Amino acid sequence: MMENYEKILKVEEKDGVLRLSFSGEMTIYTAAQIKDELIENNALLVNEANNIEIDVSGVSEFDTSGLQLIMMTKRKLVSLAKKVALVGHSDAVMEAIRLYKMDEQIESDDYDDDEIEFSAG
Numbered sequence: 001m002m003e004n005y006e007k008i009l010k011v012e013e014k015d016g017v018l019r020l021s022f023s024g025e026m027t028i029y030t031a032a033q034i035k036d037e038l039i040e041n042n043a044l045l046v047n048e049a050n051n052i053e054i055d056v057s058g059v060s061e062f063d064t065s066g067l068q069l070i071m072m073t074k075r076k077l078v079s080l081a082k083k084v085a086l087v088g089h090s091d092a093v094m095e096a097i098r099l100y101k102m103d104e105q106i107e108s109d110d111y112d113d114d115e116i117e118f119s120a121g
Contacts, residue, residue, distance in 0.1 A: 009037040011044055018049040020073070023058030026066030026093075034069050045077065052077055057088030062096045071102075 008030060010021040020041075026034060038045075045052070054070060056062075070086070077084045089097075097103050 007037060008034050009041065011041050013049055016049050017051045017053055018045070019053045019055055020045075021055040021058060023060075025061040026056070026059050026069060027061050027063045028065040031065040031069060034066075038069070038073060046080060050082055052082050052084045053087045054084065055088045056086065056093045057090050059090045059093050062090070062092040064096075064100070066093070067096055067100060067102065 006024070008022055008024050008026070010023070012019050012021070022034070024030070054073065056070070059066070074084050074086075
């Protein structure tokens, strides 16, 4: 894979929580790159902490492709019995989630403006 682009995904583990931090654009134009970065980190995602945060506070643009990538990542992690939370969301992400009327599908009963928690249910 070519490494001449800036990484969109940063993966770090702290205090038993694995954080996937996305930054920049999560659009149709970057979807293939993001998917490649997720595949690069697949072993880490499968084997590390059971609590995973998807941080999208650094996302500046977000469209249907970005939403699909978030949902694909969430489904994969939940299928591996991971607890997954969307945290630190940007205005672009929340606007798209609300536009596509996906807020009810991804939020829990404990939803507040600081965190959307995904559940296996």
